[in-house]
Amino acid sequence: MKVGLFVPCYVDMFHPETGIATLELLERFGLSVEYPVDQTCCGQPMTNTGCEREAAKTEELFVRNFEKYDYVVTPSGSCTNQVRNNMTAIDQTDAVKHVRSRTYELVEFLHDVLKIDAFPWAEFPHRVALHNNCNTLRNLRIASMSERREESFSKPKALLKMVRGIEFADLTRPDECCGFGGTFSVFEEGVSAKMGQDKVTDQLKSGAEYVTSSDSSCMMHQEGCARRMGANLKYIHIAQILNGARA
Amino acid sequence: MTAELHEELTDPHADPHADQLDHGAASSRPLKSRISEPQPRGAKIRGNRPVDQSEAANRFMAATEHEAMHDARLWDLRQKRDKEMHGIEEWEELRNLASGIKEHTLSKLDYYLELFEKNATANGIKVHWAKDGAEHNAIVLEILRSKGVERLIKSKSMLTEECGFREFMAHNNVEVIETDLGERIQQLDDEAPSHVVVPAVHKLRTDVASVFAKTIGSDPDNADAHYLTECQREATRPLILSAQAGMTGGNFVVAETGTFVVCTNEGNADLSANTPPLHIASIGIEKLIPGLDDLAVFIRLLSRSALGSPITQYTSHFRGPREGGEMHVVLVDNGRSERLGMEKFWPGLKCIRCGACMNTCPVFRRSGGLSYGATYAGPIGLIIDPTFNVHKYRNLPYSSTMNGSCTNVCPVKINIHEQIADWRKTLAGDGEISPVKKVMMKAAGEVLASPVVYRASLPLGRSALRHLPHFMLYNKLNTWGRKRDIPETPKQTFNEWYRKNRKQQGEGEKS
Numbered sequence: 001m002k003v004g005l006f007v008p009c010y011v012d013m014f015h016p017e018t019g020i021a022t023l024e025l026l027e028r029f030g031l032s033v034e035y036p037v038d039q040t041c042c043g044q045p046m047t048n049t050g051c052e053r054e055a056a057k058t059e060e061l062f063v064r065n066f067e068k069y070d071y072v073v074t075p076s077g078s079c080t081n082q083v084r085n086n087m088t089a090i091d092q093t094d095a096v097k098h099v100r101s102r103t104y105e106l107v108e109f110l111h112d113v114l115k116i117d118a119f120p121w122a123e124f125p126h127r128v129a130l131h132n133n134c135n136t137l138r139n140l141r142i143a144s145m146s147e148r149r150e151e152s153f154s155k156p157k158a159l160l161k162m163v164r165g166i167e168f169a170d171l172t173r174p175d176e177c178c179g180f181g182g183t184f185s186v187f188e189e190g191v192s193a194k195m196g197q198d199k200v201t202d203q204l205k206s207g208a209e210y211v212t213s214s215d216s217s218c219m220m221h222q223e224g225c226a227r228r229m230g231a232n233l234k235y236i237h238i239a240q241i242l243n244g245a246r247a
Numbered sequence: 248m249t250a251e252l253h254e255e256l257t258d259p260h261a262d263p264h265a266d267q268l269d270h271g272a273a274s275s276r277p278l279k280s281r282i283s284e285p286q287p288r289g290a291k292i293r294g295n296r297p298v299d300q301s302e303a304a305n306r307f308m309a310a311t312e313h314e315a316m317h318d319a320r321l322w323d324l325r326q327k328r329d330k331e332m333h334g335i336e337e338w339e340e341l342r343n344l345a346s347g348i349k350e351h352t353l354s355k356l357d358y359y360l361e362l363f364e365k366n367a368t369a370n371g372i373k374v375h376w377a378k379d380g381a382e383h384n385a386i387v388l389e390i391l392r393s394k395g396v397e398r399l400i401k402s403k404s405m406l407t408e409e410c411g412f413r414e415f416m417a418h419n420n421v422e423v424i425e426t427d428l429g430e431r432i433q434q435l436d437d438e439a440p441s442h443v444v445v446p447a448v449h450k451l452r453t454d455v456a457s458v459f460a461k462t463i464g465s466d467p468d469n470a471d472a473h474y475l476t477e478c479q480r481e482a483t484r485p486l487i488l489s490a491q492a493g494m495t496g497g498n499f500v501v502a503e504t505g506t507f508v509v510c511t512n513e514g515n516a517d518l519s520a521n522t523p524p525l526h527i528a529s530i531g532i533e534k535l536i537p538g539l540d541d542l543a544v545f546i547r548l549l550s551r552s553a554l555g556s557p558i559t560q561y562t563s564h565f566r567g568p569r570e571g572g573e574m575h576v577v578l579v580d581n582g583r584s585e586r587l588g589m590e591k592f593w594p595g596l597k598c599i600r601c602g603a604c605m606n607t608c609p610v611f612r613r614s615g616g617l618s619y620g621a622t623y624a625g626p627i628g629l630i631i632d633p634t635f636n637v638h639k640y641r642n643l644p645y646s647s648t649m650n651g652s653c654t655n656v657c658p659v660k661i662n663i664h665e666q667i668a669d670w671r672k673t674l675a676g677d678g679e680i681s682p683v684k685k686v687m688m689k690a691a692g693e694v695l696a697s698p699v700v701y702r703a704s705l706p707l708g709r710s711a712l713r714h715l716p717h718f719m720l721y722n723k724l725n726t727w728g729r730k731r732d733i734p735e736t737p738k739q740t741f742n743e744w745y746r747k748n749r750k751q752q753g754e755g756e757k758s
Contacts, residue, residue, distance in 0.1 A: 007741045007742070009695070009701075011741065012740045012741045012742055013705065013736070013740055014734040014735075014736065014737070015734075015737075016737055016739060016740055016741035016743075016744050017737075018741075019741035019744075019745075020741065020744060023745075023749075035741075035745050035749070037698075037742060037745065037746060037750065038698040039698070040694075040695045040696070040697075040698055040701045041695040041701075043695070045688070045691050045695075046688045046691060046692050046695075047668075048649070048668075048671075049645075049671060049675070049680075049684055049688050050644075050668075050670075050671025050672045050673075050674055050675035050676075050680060051675050051680075051684075051685070051688035051689070051692065052672050052675070052676075053676075053692075054688045054689050054691070054692030055692060056692075057692060057693075057695075057696030057697075058692060058695040058696045060696070061695075061696055061697075061698070086668075134648065134649070134650035134651055134652075135651075137651075138650065138651035138652070138654075138655065138664075139651065145655055146329060147329070147607065147652055147655035147656045148339065148655055149332050149333060149335070149336075149338040149339050150339070173322070175652065176609055176652075177609045177648045177650035177652070179609065179648060180648070181647070181648030181649065181650070182648075183684075184645070184647070184648045184649075185727065186726050186727060187301075187645055187684065187726075188301045188304075188610075188645065188646060189301075189726035189727070189729060189730070190301055190304060190305040190308060191301065191304050191305075191308070191610050191613050191614060191646075192648075193729065193730035193731055194308050194314075194613050195609050195610075195613060195648075196730075196731065197730070198318075220734050221731065223732075223734065224727070224731030224732045224733065224734065225730065225731050227731075227732040228730060228731055228732050
């Protein structure tokens with residue numbers, strides 16, 4: 001199984017440790033993982049803003065970078081959703097279809113494809129609040145959604161439960177969007193920041209020491225709000241916890 | 248003004264919650280307002296210029312008491328809705344059914360409309376057809392003039408908001424009295440409804456006290472909800488009793504029986520319809536459903552989705568005029584036929600105006616409904632308003648994080664968040680996008696399409712972030728930094744780390 005690692009632009013730039021943890025974690029399971037160094041972005045900022053035409057060349061580049069792999073894995077559900085469900089600015093060739101159907105968010109790849117049942121190296125004796133990105137939750141269906149009448153499940157929680165010592169903090173509005181929303185965070189700054197502050201307040205009230213998520217983008221926004229608010233909360237990507245990070 | 252309070256309301260020993268049910272508005276926690284904060288007003292409307300929702304939203308959030316109450320009240324409704332949903336095992340099946348019934352009816356709308364007309368006419372209802380708001384207003388005015396009506400009482404209707412009905416009637420010397428309490432508050436304050444179900448939800452009790460003090464002479468310092476309600480009841484009841492005509496909307500129009508159904512919690516539609524001898528119902532053509540069996544599906548979903556109560560207090564079926572009276576139904580198109588022909592946007596016509604998408608929308612709860620500057624606010628507004636005026640409402644589809652919660656709560660399964668994305672594409676394709684967005688996205692598209700250009704753009708940006716002092720970063724051009732810290736930039740990117748630590752071991756592959 002040849003796996004291509006996609007490290008989203010903001011992870012590359014601001015959170016390289018998330019990319020490293022993802023790579024190391026996949027390698028722990030004996031996979032051959034490559035990171036094509038000419039990658040940039042999935043095209044989401046343009047598509048999200050409605051500028052599909054402007055996304056086309058970036059999408060083409062993405063496919064060129066990843067078409068040779070059996071799976072493309074990325075520590076971001078939001079980018080996975082873009083590739084899988086919204087990469088429509090370009091001709092839907094066999095290569096494009098292959099890449100779109102084989103791109104997985106890290107948690108679902110571990111949970112659904114590799115069906116991992118233990119992380120013996122992982123221990124995280126802390127109180128942790130879990131945040132699900134909205135694309136990851138409602139489009140990739142990584143967990144059950146509070147608005148729907150369906151069986152309760154959570155793939156990230158199922159994985160985190162295999163980590164020794166971890167304790168979960170419950171939020172009062174677990175499914176509420178944190179207000180990042182990609183370009184929304186810049187174009188609609190006021191509402192975005194207010195939603196972020198409310199999310200941080202909920203996390204503080206839950207008694208969490210750490211917040212974790214399979215998406216760095218939401219956490220980058222939340223962490224920015226938390227720091228400005230002087231909130232004593234730490235943000236860590238799920239890949240790092242599963243890879244055995246010790247606080 | 249002194250209102251005569253009912254005995255149970257003035258008894259100091261009575262437990263005010265003793266008889267309340269564990270659902271609906273009755274068990275809502277009273278959200279006390281201690282400081283009197285001026286009510287923030289809605290979006291600034293400047294002719295046909297694009298509405299700036301975020302500007303109005305920022306003013307709403309600056310009124311922190313209002314924003315906190317608004318968010319808490321609507322979240323409370325969402326939670327009650329969830330509770331009701333969990334009580335119905337077949338909830339998702341009901342949603343599928345409701346969506347299917349609406350899709351079926353919309354696909355054969357001409358047939359069902361004519362069937363309704365035939366059956367309603369046989370029931371003694373006079374059926375009128377209006378292609379737009381102006382025609383609707385003219386038809387209603389003609390009916391009123393033929394009967395010499397000077398005062399019309401009406402229940403809440405979003406359609407009449409679309410038609411600019413109240414202003415039109417005011418110009419034509421017909422006094423219109425809203426009978427829904429929230430809608431009456433909004434009328435007296437000369438404001439549009441901010442929500443399709445709870446039209447004054449953006450107001451605090453203190454705001455209502457000040458509106459009533461100015462308009463019906465209540466005590467400006469008394470913001471007790473019971474007192475205010477009683478004052479309004481006393482002020483409005485004589486007007487209701489002396490009106491010569493009543494108007495309602497219609498939640499559902501049943502083709503097979505030629506009847507229509509109005510759902511309210513205050514019974515005000517019944518007052519409006521039954522007190523005067525003349526009843527006019529203004530109804531959008533998308534409200535059709537085939538039969539009464541179908542109605543049952545919607546009745547189970549409507550109030551549960553809207554308020555988290557099992558059913559509205561009143562579900563009134565209107566079959567025909569009472570003896571000596573007249574009943575008219577004005578079926579209004581006002582852009583609906585055109586919308587039905589829009590490949591991506593026709594499913595918006597399935598909407599039953601429950602407001603669940605507004606209650607769950609995190610942007611709506613922080614912004615208030617009037618920030619949208621349009622008849623329909625919140626998620627459903629984002630996808631309907633541009634069909635009325637694409638230029639004026641071109642910014643609205645951006646007032647969303649596209650989190651998808653709206654789609655999940657929608658009882659008729661409208662793919663709201665997907666349509667928001669589709670609107671953005673349509674608007675950008677038609678040149679209806681702000682120049683700032685366009686320029687930024689064009690630049691981003693070019694940079695991200697080239698690994699060389701992209702990598703070259705990084706060190707500069709990162710060193711700028713690292714070395715520039717705070718006052719340079721947290722300025723007007725950088726909206727990220729206004730209320731959020733910018734992430735610290737690490738010493739190297741992942742790409743740099745990988746090239747250094749892994750790439751020499753083989754072409755991007757660990758040996």
